[in-house]
Amino acid sequence: MNQLERVEKIREKTGVTYEEAKEALEAAGGDVLDAIVYLENQGKIKRPEKQVYTSKPEQDTSMELIEAAKTYETEDHESFGDIVKKFLKWCGRMIKKGCENFFIVAKHNEEIMSVPVIVLALLLLFAFWIVLPLLVVGLFCGFRYSFRGNITKSVDVNKACDKAAEACESMKKEFKS
Template identity: 45%
Template sequence: MVTLEQVEELRQRANISYDEAKAALEETNGDMLEAIINLEKQNRIKPPKGGGYYSSKNSQQDRRNEQHSGSNSSKENDGASFGELLGKFFRWAGKIINKGNKNHLEVIKDGDKIMAIPVTVLAVLLLFMFWITIPLMIVGLFFGYKYIFSGPDLGKENVNRAMDSVADVAENLKNEVKGEKSDGKNSDN
């Protein structure tokens, strides 16, 4: 059953008479959107300029819904297209890769720098070949190699202090296996 409010709303939205609005709503069993579409197909009303769309919701109800949903919170991805989101992702990934290329993992033996690997390469190695990379690094610790990070983001003292402590633990473990005490004396004496 079509209500007077529906007829009045369609009449205002489509700028048609009460009789036309009532007939259009009765044809669609009170579906406002379907009635507007039918009127457009019959060329009794003009579609919106620019290929827009009609909304069958009451604008007052839209305002109430915005108030209840907390429209003050900004959602930055609302209405963003897939291409825009993809562009944001690639810009973010580019920044991360750039930072990884500026920072290095240096391999040091007896105070000499053997090599420096960009953190980006290290991350790729750890991601795709962790079963080789991690054991090689651990074995390197037991052969006296030390690892430090250098660069503007990772060359911090606390990061390298952690790496030094790992190297010290490996050295102590190696000495215990050999039978030496931590003060350098042989435990066989």
């Protein structure tokens, strides 16, 4: 490699002018690596954050290693944005399920009211002390509750609702006698 090629290589790697690269090469006795170190010491180029040295000729693997280290560091940690995105997707799935399934109020096997489960959940969340006593009083007045939709496939909630209604009926009978 002649002098001109070395100067061009220094300029390519560091971004300095032709004159600065030539001066650094002369000061380093013709060694390209020493010329780059000379430029760093002069403050004409910024020192790399991570230093990588290799014995392989004419391969610049330092940038590849730095990029690999950056991706390795970020793979293990989820960013706050990723966590928020996962939470919002979960909320979307819950809202969708809440709109697809219905809470049914019936009396004497006649459906009186049918509301999406999401409405029931919101009512229980914001008006717990009103809705829950109304549901309990409704059981004692002969109302029966059930669910309709995909929710009944995974968990048989209707059996639990029927058991609660039967328990209220037996308590009413005991109280009367």
